[in-house]
Amino acid sequence: MFTRMSELFVRTLREDPADAEVASHRWLVRAGYIRRAAPGIYSWLPLGLRVLENVEKIVREEMNAIGAQEVRFPALLPKEPYEATNRWTEYGDGIFRLKDRKGADYLLGPTHEEMFTLTVKEMYSSYKDLPLSLYQIQTKYRDEPRPRAGIIRGREFIMKDSYSFDVDEEGLAASYDAHRAAYRRIFDRLGFEYVIVKAMSGAMGGSRSEEFLAVSPIGEDTFVRSPGGYAANVEAVEVLAPEPMPFDDLPPAHVEQTPDSPTIETLVAAANAAQPREDREWTAADTLKNVVFMIKRPGEEAEPLAVGLPGDREVDLKRLEAHLGEGVEFEPFTAEDFAAHPELVKGYIGPGVLGEQNSSGIRYLTDPRVVSGSRWVTGADRPGHHVFDLIAGRDFTADGVIEVAEVRPGDPAPDGSGPLALERGIEMGHVFALGTKYAEALGLKVLDANGKQAVVQMGSYGVGVSRAVAAIAEGNCDARGLAWPPEIAPYRVHIVATGKDAAVLEKATEIAAALDEAGVSVLLDDRKASPGVKFADAEMLGMPTTVVVGRGLADGFVEVRDRRSGMAENVAVDDALPHLIAVVDGVPDIEG
Amino acid sequence: MFTRMSELFVRTLREDPADAEVASHRWLVRAGYIRRAAPGIYSWLPLGLRVLENVEKIVREEMNAIGAQEVRFPALLPKEPYEATNRWTEYGDGIFRLKDRKGADYLLGPTHEEMFTLTVKEMYSSYKDLPLSLYQIQTKYRDEPRPRAGIIRGREFIMKDSYSFDVDEEGLAASYDAHRAAYRRIFDRLGFEYVIVKAMSGAMGGSRSEEFLAVSPIGEDTFVRSPGGYAANVEAVEVLAPEPMPFDDLPPAHVEQTPDSPTIETLVAAANAAQPREDREWTAADTLKNVVFMIKRPGEEAEPLAVGLPGDREVDLKRLEAHLGEGVEFEPFTAEDFAAHPELVKGYIGPGVLGEQNSSGIRYLTDPRVVSGSRWVTGADRPGHHVFDLIAGRDFTADGVIEVAEVRPGDPAPDGSGPLALERGIEMGHVFALGTKYAEALGLKVLDANGKQAVVQMGSYGVGVSRAVAAIAEGNCDARGLAWPPEIAPYRVHIVATGKDAAVLEKATEIAAALDEAGVSVLLDDRKASPGVKFADAEMLGMPTTVVVGRGLADGFVEVRDRRSGMAENVAVDDALPHLIAVVDGVPDIEG
Structure with missing residues (x-):
């Protein structure tokens, strides 16, 4: 049956909701698709639920097509499996925890690696049972510190999560590729502009990880891409480090007085005044800035970490956060912290005291640009003094490398494919070759073809289903409201009956019934409201095609409007049905 | 596509799960439909999810057919609306509560009256917007003290809940009747034997309430029914009380010593010895037993409540619980309680001290049989003494009536339709005319046709969707496993290929593909396993029709088996497809 607007549970709002910062949030609320609880x-009202189900249908079809099997796990989960993998602690404040009436601990599942791993462990035991891919479309929970933008970053949301199980790495690679290809088809069908970017895999312990980002200026994720096709989440960008250089001919290190140089800029000036290089002037990129943080890992004592990087770059806190992993808190050294570490001279910290083997004992990690043979001006660990010509690999060695320096537009892509541009995106999907991390922690092994126990290779894959609704809306709206792609729209055709003539409503109802009969979803605006109100609502609600049955009917015409292009044309009422069916079937849309 | 058993995520178990008390729980777990988390x-594995979705589809179709509109509200809900209706407190330990990272209180929704009421209030304002019925199929939570029987009484479960909104009582009655009729169609299609019973409506504050119970010996609910068609939940049974009687000719009350009469039986003997009635002997039904409880309402001090009832009946604690309402705790008077109330003489408590106007001040409610003019032997509030010929309405008056005496088989139905039988059932649905309770508490009013504010009349209606899966399984299984009704089964046809002959698997696959093409869902057992294992699994999984492609193929036959009747017949392989399609289309099943 078609739906009558007079009966539909919807009210369009004239005003933007007070908390709406982005267009999709504004329109989804104003057009009565969702409502904040x-x-x-959020609650999904009838129109919103239809969109959500259209998205779910596409996701389900593509998952089934790669042989993934649908299941549905609970959202209320016991603590123990998450303790076994340490995520109960690692999630910190990021998950909802609760106790039952007996005092047992539970969480509301943010993702289900543990539960799937355990279930497969209980049911399967041989390589012959594999490969296996399972998925669910299910409600998930995260206690986001800053829920924002409506359903783009919610605390209760719907995800499709899948998990693959293979006996070896080749199998995992095949499962990963199958999911990646399915995700491409999903996002192509959802009508996004998206990029696939390399993502961090360190914290999750896996080997390969990519994100699908909807390109959008309101996105929270920053990514880079190069003309030659490199793309990465900014957290995952690897610096194009220079090759190690010989340092036999370089001058010895020497300490100089550098008064009045509290900033990198003043330091560069002072350095050039005190001791210019033989080949060129010192620049900010020649200074080695050492920044110290206090790091607090869940369940551990806070400990300091020093980061050394070229003075022309800041530490990117998002990159640092991604590097440290979920649940790790950090903040720059405070006056108190400095007081507890008198060997660190604020403003003059140098590699001379840093590192696990040196006087401070503080772990010291440096930017990849600090290669062996690189030549630096840096702190001399005495007030008012810097050390010059300090050579990495000759005069100091860090405890390791860290990729946390800010990435800037124009930086070279690590694969040599040209300068990077920075853009913003909304994370819509994530594919992740987990490897054996979860299987190891929870003991998921199978007998392999040689009769030996093999730890199962797992992948984990997610699509933000409710978020996709917002991202599609964000990319498909204008100043008048929503403009849904046909496969996503709650109704394909919106029929507006205008005027008080009974023949109008009769004809509009007849067309609605005929379209419905032909399998086209129809919303019929049969309300007693002015044409202006109805037109404005039709534009705000955003069905792809609107049919106006009104004044023209006396002359034998209805008007067919295309929501996206704004084009309209009169169609003879007797041709209306075949015309509309042709439009719905994707015949090139109205030309005007 | 049809499903290959070699790929399906399922393992049948040889052993019953340790905690399985009932058949549906045992078979759903053993056959790999669900798994305890x-x-x-519980988690829904692929077969279970298909059954669940078949049930959801039926529920959805029937709800849409009465014009109810589907929405989806969150499960994680803020405290405030539930405080406004006092349910935050009333639910006691029965709900899951939690705090977010900012310390705000939330609950996991057990039912959504408050949220729907508020949403309609925010969107609608006129009688013209009504009637309205909304529903959702959604995950719900209750922290059951004794989760049992698998998914029959779970703590996370799936419900269809709907809410109707009308401007007046006539509208509510129509919405109620529409839901009631839809529920009949739903349960007819699900293939239950069910009864519709009167239910308690007191605690929820509404005017009319009925439950749909699946008749089952494992049910937790006891209901009564009479030959003449009366049916009620045992909590809702009303006693057929006698008419008030004249007492002018009755003897005055008098106290007698009744030594050695600690029980009703000994009291009756002592009474007949001391002072027989002029017309007949005293019986247990002539004694008035007074039982005192401590009642603890959420957020209030505990207070005593005395219940007077004929001595031949016990207080039915489930009826008392239902009478007191959700979240109220109670227990019989303890030695300590008696010590605090010296006017109550244990074993000899009588109406002389009970009642708000009497010395104890304890609220005193009596069974409906204690009508004016009824004549009793009861406690005299002195050790070893009872009072005889105490006449209700002449010698004492209670503070009110209470319906908590046990109901016994053979008791007369209150509508005079004959003696009651007691049976057990599983609550599958509940229809509830709420009236104005929630609309009043949350301020949901609309302008009526006269321009006056009218409080909206609401109804609330629920179907236990996940519970229905268990109830259907419970009614459709035998010693070998499950035996699904065709509309509910995860697959309509189960094809078993036996033997190592390649032609067998080829033919089985060909039939599977052809049935799939014809729109019939098929599970093909293509595993390398013995025929015995495959047959046992097919019977445990319970698809309505099994096709065995095996030894007979050489002679041009396949075997078609009906799971429920156990009947089997050989069908010429060339006729197999049309034959199976006829079976699926409901042609009278195999005769043997």
Whole structure:
């Protein structure tokens, strides 16, 4: 049956909701698709639910097509499996925890690696049972510190999560590739502009990880891409480090007085005044800035970490956060911290005291540009003094490398494919070759073809289903409201009956019934409201095609409007049905 | 596509799960439909999810057919609306509560009256917007003290809940009747034997309430029914009380010593010895037993409540619980309680001290049989003494009536339709005319046709969707496993290929593909396993029709088996497809 607007549970709002910062949030609420129940928690009203189900249908079809099997796990989960993998602690404040009436600990599942791993462990035992891919479309929970933008970053949201199980790495690679290809088809069908970017895999312990980002200026994720096709989440960008250089001919290190040089800029000036290089002037990129943080890992004592990087770059806190992993807190050294470490001279910290083997004992990690043979001006660990010509690999060695320096537009892509541009995106999907991390922690092994126990290779893959609704809306709206792609729209055709003539409503109803009969979803605006109100609502609600049955009917015409192009044409009422069916079937849309 | 058993995520178990008390729980777990994740919390594996979706589809179709509109509200809900209706407190330990990172209180929704009421209030304002019925199929939570029987009483479960909104009582009655009729169609299609019973409506504050119970010996609910068609939940049974009687000719009350009469039986003997009635002997039904409880309402001090009832009946604690309402705790008077109330003489408590106007001040409610003019032997509030010929309405008056005496088989139905039988059932649905309770508490009013504010009349209606899966399984299984009704089965046809002959698997696959093409869902057992294992699994999994492609193929036959009747017949392989399609289309099943 088609739906009558007079009966549909919807009210369009004239005003933007007070908390709406982005267009999709504004329109989804104003057009009556969703409604806020609490911060980051939304109800799906009838129109919104239809969109959500259209998205779910596409996701389900593509997952089934790669042989993944649908299941549905609970959202209320016991603590123990998450303790076994340490995520109960690692998630910190990021998950909802609760106790039952007996005092047992539970969480609301943010993702289900543990539960799937355990279930497969209980049911399967041989390589013959594999490969296996399972998925669910299910409600998930995260206690986001800053829920925002409506359903883009919610605290209760719907995800498709899948998990693959293979006996070896080749199998995992095949499962990963199958998911990646399915995700491409999903996002192609959802009508996004998206990029696939390399993502961090360190914290999750896996080997390969990519994100699918909807390109959007309102996105929270920053990514880079190069003309030659390199693309990465900014957290995952690897610096194009220079090759190690010989240092036999370089001058010895020497300490100089550098008064009045509290900033990198003043230091560069002072350095050039005190001791210019033989080949060129010192620049900010020649200074080695050492920044110290206090790091607090869940369940551990806070400990300091020093980061050394070229003075022309800041530490990118998002990159640092990604590097440290979920649940690790950090903040720059405070006056108190400095007081507890008198060997660190604020403003003059140098590699001379840093590192696990040196006087401070503080772990010291440096930017990849600090290669062996690189030549630096840096702190001399005495007030008002810097050390010059300090050579990495000759005069100091760090405890390791860290990729946390800011990435800047124009930086070279690590694969040599040209200068990087920075853009923003909304994370819509994530594919992740987990390897054996979860299987190891929870003991998921199978007998392999040689009769030996093999730890199962797992992948984990997610699509933000409710978020996709927002991202599609974000990319498909204008100043008048939403403009859904046909496969996503809650109704394909919106029929507006205008005027008080009974023949109008009769004809509009007849067309609605005929379209419905032909399998086209129809919303019929049969309300007693002015044409202006109805037209404005039709544009805000955003069905792809609107049919106006009104004044023209006396002359034998209805008007067919295309929501996206704004084009309209009169169609003879007797041709309306075949015309509309042709439009719905994708015949090139109205030309005007 | 049809499903290959070699790829399906399923393992049948040889052993019953340790905690399985009922057949549906045993078979759903053993046949790999569901899997326990925590007490009362289950995962749906692929076969189980298909059954669940078949049930959801039926529920959805029937709800849409009465014009109810589907929405989806969150499960994680803010405290405030539930405080406004006092349910935050009333639910006691029965709900899951949690705090977010900012310390705000939330609950996991057990039912959504408050949220729907508020949403309609925010969107609608006129009688013209009504009637309205909304529904959702959604995950719900209750922290059951005793989760049991698998998914029959879970802590995370799936419900269809709907809410109707009308401007007046006539509208509510129509919405109620529409839901009631839809529920009949739903349960007819699900293939239950069910009864519709009167239910308690007191605690929820509404005017009319009925439950749909699947008749089952494992049910937790006891209901009564009479030959003449009366049916009620045992909590809702009303006693057929006698008419008030004249007492002018009755003897005055008098106290007698009744030594050695600690029980009703000994009291009756002592009474007949001391002072027989002029017309007949005293019986247990002539004694008035007074039982005192401590009642603890959420957020209030505990207070005593005395219940007077004929001595031949016990207080039915489930009826008392239902009478007191959700979240109220109670227990019989303890020695300590008696010590605090010296006017109550244990074993000899009588109406002389009970009642708000009497010395104890304890609220005193009596069974409906204690009508004016009824004549009793009861406690005299002195050790070893009873009072005889105490006449209700002449010698004492209670503070009110209470319906908590046990109901016994053979008791007369209150509508005079004959003696009651007691049976057990599983609550599958509940229809509830709420009236204005929630609309009043949350301020949901609309302008009526006269331009006056009218409080909206609401109804609330629920179907236990996940529970229905268990109830259907419970009614459709035998010693060998499950035996699904065709509309509910995960697959309509199960094809078993036996033997190592390649032609067998080829033919089985060909039939599977052809049935799939014809729109019939098929599970093909293509595993390398013995025929015995495959047959046993097919019977445990319970698809309505099994096709065995095996030894007979050489002679041009396949075997078609009906799971429920156990009947089997050989069908010429060339006729197999049309034959199976006829079976699926409901042609009278195999005769043997």
